[in-house]
Amino acid sequence: MLLTTAWCLLIWSVTLLLVRICLVIPIFHxxxxxxxxxxDKDNVGGRMKNLVLFIFLGSGGHTGEMLRLIEHxxxxxxxxxxxxxxxxxxxxxxxxxxxxxxxxxxxxxLRAKVIYHRFDKARDVGSSLAGSIKSIIKxxxxxxxxxxxxxxxxxxxxxxxLLNGPGTCCIITFWLKLYHIFLWQPSKIVxxxxxxxxxxxxxxxxxxxxxxxxxxVQWADLLPIYPKAKYYxxxx
Amino acid sequence: MNNTVLVTCGATVSFPRLVETVxxxxxxxKLKVLGYGRIVIQYGRGFSDTFLQLVExxxxxxxxxxxxxxxVLDKIENLKVISVDGIEICGFEFSHDIEKLIxxxxxxxxxxxxxxxxxxxxxxxKKLIVVVNDTLMDNHQQLIADKFEQQKLLWxxxxxxxELLRAxxxxxxxxxxxIDNTYNKQFEKLLYNVAIx
Numbered sequence: 001m002l003l004t005t006a007w008c009l010l011i012w013s014v015t016l017l018l019v020r021i022c023l024v025i026p027i028f029h030x031x032x033x034x035x036x037x038x039x040d041k042d043n044v045g046g047r048m049k050n051l052v053l054f055i056f057l058g059s060g061g062h063t064g065e066m067l068r069l070i071e072h073x074x075x076x077x078x079x080x081x082x083x084x085x086x087x088x089x090x091x092x093x094x095x096x097x098x099x100x101x102x103x104x105x106x107x108x109x110l111r112a113k114v115i116y117h118r119f120d121k122a123r124d125v126g127s128s129l130a131g132s133i134k135s136i137i138k139x140x141x142x143x144x145x146x147x148x149x150x151x152x153x154x155x156x157x158x159x160x161x162l163l164n165g166p167g168t169c170c171i172i173t174f175w176l177k178l179y180h181i182f183l184w185q186p187s188k189i190v191x192x193x194x195x196x197x198x199x200x201x202x203x204x205x206x207x208x209x210x211x212x213x214x215x216x217v218q219w220a221d222l223l224p225i226y227p228k229a230k231y232y233x234x235x236x
Numbered sequence: 237m238n239n240t241v242l243v244t245c246g247a248t249v250s251f252p253r254l255v256e257t258v259x260x261x262x263x264x265x266k267l268k269v270l271g272y273g274r275i276v277i278q279y280g281r282g283f284s285d286t287f288l289q290l291v292e293x294x295x296x297x298x299x300x301x302x303x304x305x306x307x308v309l310d311k312i313e314n315l316k317v318i319s320v321d322g323i324e325i326c327g328f329e330f331s332h333d334i335e336k337l338i339x340x341x342x343x344x345x346x347x348x349x350x351x352x353x354x355x356x357x358x359x360x361x362k363k364l365i366v367v368v369n370d371t372l373m374d375n376h377q378q379l380i381a382d383k384f385e386q387q388k389l390l391w392x393x394x395x396x397x398x399e400l401l402r403a404x405x406x407x408x409x410x411x412x413x414x415i416d417n418t419y420n421k422q423f424e425k426l427l428y429n430v431a432i433x
Contacts, residue, residue, distance in 0.1 A: 051431055060248060064352040072418045076427055099332060160431040188430045195351045196376045198383050214430055216423070219383065232423040233416055236355060 017181075024180050027210035027228070052159040053077055053112075054085040054150050056119070056172060057093035062165045065194060067100045068236040069162065074104055081112040082157065085150045089121045089168060117146045119168050140171050147175040151185055161189045163212070165204045173211050190214045193222070193229075195236055201226065237273030239343040246350045247330055250280035253395035254348060254367050255287065259294040260397045264323055266404050276309065276342070277327045278334065284314060287327050295320045308337045338362055344407060346400070349377035349392070354384060358415040364390040365403045388413045 022028040055070065057063040070077050078084070078101075088094055094116065104110065120139040127135070161176065163169040169191070176187035191212040193205045198219045201209065209215055209226060217229045218236070243258050245251040255277060257263065267275065279287050291298055298320035303310045309326055316327040331337065335356050338345060345357040349366045357364040366384070368377045381392035391406050393399035 048428060048432060061350065061352055064355075068355065068418070073424055073427065076424050096332070158431040160427060162427075186433075188433060190427060190430055195355075196380060198376065198379045213433075214426055216426075230426065232420040232426075233418075235418055235420060235423060236351075 020181055024177060025211060026213050048076075048080040048158055050082040050157050051077075051080045052083045052085070052154045052157040053081045054087065054154075054159070054161040056087040056163050056169055057089075057097060058164060058166045058168065059088075059090045059093055059121075061194065061196065063088075063093040063096055065192070065236040066162070066164050067096060069164070069192065071100060071104060072235065074108065077160075077162070078104065078110055078112065079108060081110075083153055084112045084114045085117060085153070086114060087117045087119050087146070087150075087168075087172065089119050117150065119143050119146060119172070121168065136171075139168065140174075143168070143171050144175050147172055148179065151176060151179050151187065154187070155185060159188060161187060163189060163191045163208070165194055165202055167204055169204055170207045173208055177211060188213050190216065192216045192235060193218060195219075195234060197222070237268065237271055239270070239272045240274040240276060240341055241267060241272045241344045241346060242276045242278070242338060242342040243346045244278040244334065244348065244353050245280045246348045246353055247280065248350075249369075249372070250283045251348050251367075251369050251395070252283070252286065252290075253371070254346075254369070255279050255283075256290055256294070257367070257395050257397055257400055258346065259290050259325075261294060261321075262397050263400055263404075264295065264321065266401055268323060270404060270408060272323075272344070274304070274324045274326065276337070277325065278331065279327060279329065281329050284316065284327070284329060288316065288318075291318060291320060291325065291327075298325075306337075306341050308333050308341065335360075349381040351380060354380070354390065358384075358389055359418075361414055363407050363412060365400070365407060366390050366392045367395050367400070368392060370394060389415055 055066055057066055086097060120135065120142060173189055176189060179185050180187050189212045191208045193201060193216065195218045197205065199221055209228065215229045217223065217226065217231055218234050220231050223229060223231055243254065245254055258275065258277065298318045301317040301319060304317045304324065304326045309315060312328045312331050314329060318325040338356055339360040342362060344363045346365045346367060347353040347357060349368045354364065354366060366381045368381050370378065384390050385392040389412055391403045393403045
């Protein structure tokens with residue numbers, strides 16, 4: 001009798017968990033249409049208040065593309081932001097970010113509070129398998145704490161997580177989605193695939209394709225292979 | 237002879253073959269004919285000594301000057317300003333102000349095929365010749381260069397004098413198209429909708 005009850009409970013919780021996962025993970029439901037919007041939403045930029053923005057500067061070309069994105073969409077991303085969380089893994093990216101913000105603030109008033117979070121690199125290019133696994137686990141634990149802090153400050157605000165690669169973005173997404181499933185705190189992730197990817201996705205891109213709320217590519221050739229992706233030309 | 241050409245190798249890996257191709261006498265002569273009196277070369281970290289050796293090897297003995305008169309350049313640490321064979325060559329390892337330099341002081345860019353450098357030039361509407369580094373493994377430079385060339389946004393070549401000379405001729409006789417504005421209202425709407433969802 002006790003065993004049967006235990007089994008029933010287990011099956012019930014597994015079912016509930018699966019339903020919950022299906023509700024949260026974007027690949028399991030139909031995608032949002034970028035088409036016509038309601039009148040209210042049509043007025044983009046300036047209208048939205050108190051956005052909490054989280055961007056990750058992935059070093060090198062990834063940082064370059066992210067800085068171009070926030071520059072080109074500064075009205076939407078920076079001016080309406082109350083808090084900007086900046087994740088990074090190398091000091092060079094922070095210097096570049098500060099330069100860019102300085103440049104933008106000459107012509108625009110930015111009132112957002114900027115908070116920096118140092119993430120370890122998920123994996124160095126060319127490192128051994130054992131070395132990779134060790135560093136991935138270390139990164140995962142540290143980023144669990146960091147993403148929790150970031151997530152907590154998003155509560156009750158419009159919020160957006162903008163990612164462009166590389167590997168650390170997978171770990172960030174993993175934790176954000178896990179918090180979403182178990183803590184009922186929705187995260188909204190937009191992944192923009194690197195411009196360098198013309199005919200196939202990066203490994204990070206492939207992992208995040210089912211997980212990101214919106215997945216954007218910068219070359220039209222990728223659309224037939226990845227139908228959930230969206231394409232708006234070169235954005236960076 | 238008032239025009240300035242920028243040669244940029246990118247920050248991550250140096251590209252000696254690009255520097256050497258540009259310093260070949262046939263190329264510098266061609267640049268002079270086309271009115272370029274100054275070559276600015278960004279060659280990447282740790283390449284300064286090799287750079288000076290290459291200049292001497294290809295163009296002979298040179299004299300070094302203190303400054304070149306372009307503010308952004310003169311600020312750069314360890315800038316080499318060289319007068320040789322009737323042309324001025326400014327060389328440096330790396331600068332955070334390269335976008336500003338391109339926008340204000342450069343007439344033609346000869347660049348490695350990294351996306352960052354390509355965009356730096358295209359966004360400010362400069363003529364661009366891209367040199368693909370085919371010694372890099374597992375790299376997307378050729379694909380990207382081909383894509384942009386198909387759209388008539390740049391001329392793509394490899395690091396040899398024949399191809400570069402031909403591209404220089406094309407840069408005089410052909411027009412490139414301008415890249416689309418990056419601002420896309422639909423993408424902005426997408427960001428907005430996701431954020432308020």
